[in-house]
Amino acid sequence: xxxxxxxxxxxxxxxxxxxxxxxxxxxxxxxxxxxxxxxxxxxxxxxxxxxxxxxxxxxxxxxxxxxxxxxxxxxxxxxxxxxxxxxxxxxxxxxxxxxxxxxxxxxxxxxxxxxxxxxxxxxxxxxxxxxxxxxxxxxxxxxxxxxxxxxxxxxxxxxxxxxxxxxxxxxxxxxxxxxxxxxxxxxxxxxxxxxxxxxxxxxxxxxxxxxxxxxxxxxxxxxxxxxxxxxxxxxxxxxxxxxxxxxxxxxxxxxxxxxxxxxxxxxxxxxxxxxxxxxxxxxxxxxxxxxxxxxxxxxxxxxxxxxxxxxxxxxxxxxxxxxxxxxxxxxxxxxxxxxxxxxxxxxxxxxxxxxxxxxxxxxxxxxxxxxxxxxxxxxxxxxxxxxxxxxxxxxxxxxxxxxxxxxxxxxxxxxxxxxxxxxxxxxxxxxxxxxxxxxxxxxxxxxxxxxxxxxxxxxxxxx
Ligand code: SF4
Ligand code: SF4
Numbered sequence: 001x002x003x004x005x006x007x008x009x010x011x012x013x014x015x016x017x018x019x020x021x022x023x024x025x026x027x028x029x030x031x032x033x034x035x036x037x038x039x040x041x042x043x044x045x046x047x048x049x050x051x052x053x054x055x056x057x058x059x060x061x062x063x064x065x066x067x068x069x070x071x072x073x074x075x076x077x078x079x080x081x082x083x084x085x086x087x088x089x090x091x092x093x094x095x096x097x098x099x100x101x102x103x104x105x106x107x108x109x110x111x112x113x114x115x116x117x118x119x120x121x122x123x124x125x126x127x128x129x130x131x132x133x134x135x136x137x138x139x140x141x142x143x144x145x146x147x148x149x150x151x152x153x154x155x156x157x158x159x160x161x162x163x164x165x166x167x168x169x170x171x172x173x174x175x176x177x178x179x180x181x182x183x184x185x186x187x188x189x190x191x192x193x194x195x196x197x198x199x200x201x202x203x204x205x206x207x208x209x210x211x212x213x214x215x216x217x218x219x220x221x222x223x224x225x226x227x228x229x230x231x232x233x234x235x236x237x238x239x240x241x242x243x244x245x246x247x248x249x250x251x252x253x254x255x256x257x258x259x260x261x262x263x264x265x266x267x268x269x270x271x272x273x274x275x276x277x278x279x280x281x282x283x284x285x286x287x288x289x290x291x292x293x294x295x296x297x298x299x300x301x302x303x304x305x306x307x308x309x310x311x312x313x314x315x316x317x318x319x320x321x322x323x324x325x326x327x328x329x330x331x332x333x334x335x336x337x338x339x340x341x342x343x344x345x346x347x348x349x350x351x352x353x354x355x356x357x358x359x360x361x362x363x364x365x366x367x368x369x370x371x372x373x374x375x376x377x378x379x380x381x382x383x384x385x386x387x388x389x390x391x392x393x394x395x396x397x398x399x400x401x402x403x404x405x406x407x408x409x410x411x412x413x414x415x416x417x418x419x420x421x422x423x424x425x426x427x428x429x430x431x432x433x434x435x436x437x438x439x440x441x442x443x444x445x446x447x448x449x450x451x452x453x454x455x456x457x458x459x460x461x462x463x
Contacts, residue, residue, distance in 0.1 A: 021075055103155055
């Protein structure tokens with residue numbers, strides 16, 4: 001018997017998530033029992049019999065009536081497969097993002113840096129021009145993101161200005177969104193002016209609180225860098241509204257992550273999070289994954305308790321987008337490998353910057369490629385066919401898959417556990433906000449997704 005629901009306890013509430021219809025329900029003991037028995041394959045008649053000694057007849061009848069209505073309206077999946085909605089996933093999108101590795105030089109000497117051993121090289125203007133032409137070539141009027149990456153891209157401000165001016169000369173600027181990923185040490189008046197004038201979104205890499213950060217991220221002469229970055233952020237207060245702190249969690253920094261989340265909240269700093277994909281310091285076995293999941297859970301509990309007390313707090317950054325609960329919206333967790341391309345300093349092309357430097361993943365060179373079609377990957381999801389989380393997870397990051405299983409379309413048990421857990425927490429926080437702080441949710445997802453015809457939540461705890 002195919003199941004279609006998973007259940008979670010979170011902060012005193014019980015939630016069910018129907019992963020085929022993509023609806024979330026908050027439950028009491030009775031509705032939990034009814035849904036759980038139904039999910040196990042029992043018929044309505046059997047459920048009534050099974051619960052007779054536990055609840056009074058009127059309560060059971062009311063809960064069963066609600067269940068029948070929800071099945072008829074396809075809000076809860078039916079055991080009759082033919083009447084179920086398709087468990088479809090939205091994956092189509094045009095190529096919309098270009099990452100330019102402007103240089104592999106850097107003014108820092110971070111302990112784990114993967115650029116260190118590369119020959120020092122800057123990208124040429126000719127390569128930048130060809131890459132931008134390719135991005136806008138099949139101009140479909142969708143927004144395009146141009147990300148300046150490195151090494152330290154702010155060492156090559158001249159190339160950033162060149163790229164932006166070239167886009168402006170071609171009248172593509174209305175379609176262009178810019179971002180820079182930087183170590184945050186080089187902000188100055190000139191750079192701030194360029195950033196503001198062109199609405200560039202900034203991602204400043206920070207490893208965690210001062211102690212953790214300074215252990216890894218040091219200058220060429222081995223000096224710590226945390227205070228340097230925070231001083232810059234204070235000096236250019238505009239940075240707070242246009243930037244986010246990008247924190248990559250490793251096995252070594254995971255203990256600090258909760259504190260760093262609080263630090264960012266207290267200092268009004270936006271935080272994004274990635275987990276490192278690395279055999280040595282990554283989360284490659286069940287114990288390490290469990291430690292990270294426990295930190296995630298603590299942060300989510302802290303978040304919901306703060307929301308309940310009306311405190312201002314940012315969403316835990318490791319949650320999936322709530323939009324991925326909406327079946328017609330493509331999950332933002334879909335590895336956008338076919339929607340983007342990365343150009344290395346020498347013009348070599350990769351589908352994602354994380355593969356840069358691995359010759360197995362060079363998909364061409366900008367000097368030879370005339371169209372983006374040749375770099376498309378066939379992202380086969382057959383490994384995930386039986387998984388309840390697939391609508392949202394969609395097989396995850398193919399780079400993580402490759403590092404841990406040697407295969408871009410195959411995960412491993414520990415990684416899947418982590419992915420499913422962050423999806424469970426996303427569903428639980430969504431349900432919890434629906435139940436306890438609907439105005440807060442409305443602010444996060446916007447009026448159209450909050451509309452009663454679109455909301456993916458139903459309260460079943462008052463029956
Ligand atoms: S959790 Fe694992 S099996 Fe499930 S969709 Fe993600 S990668 Fe696939
Ligand atoms: S491989 Fe990972 S990092 Fe690269 S595009 Fe896919 S999800 Fe993003």
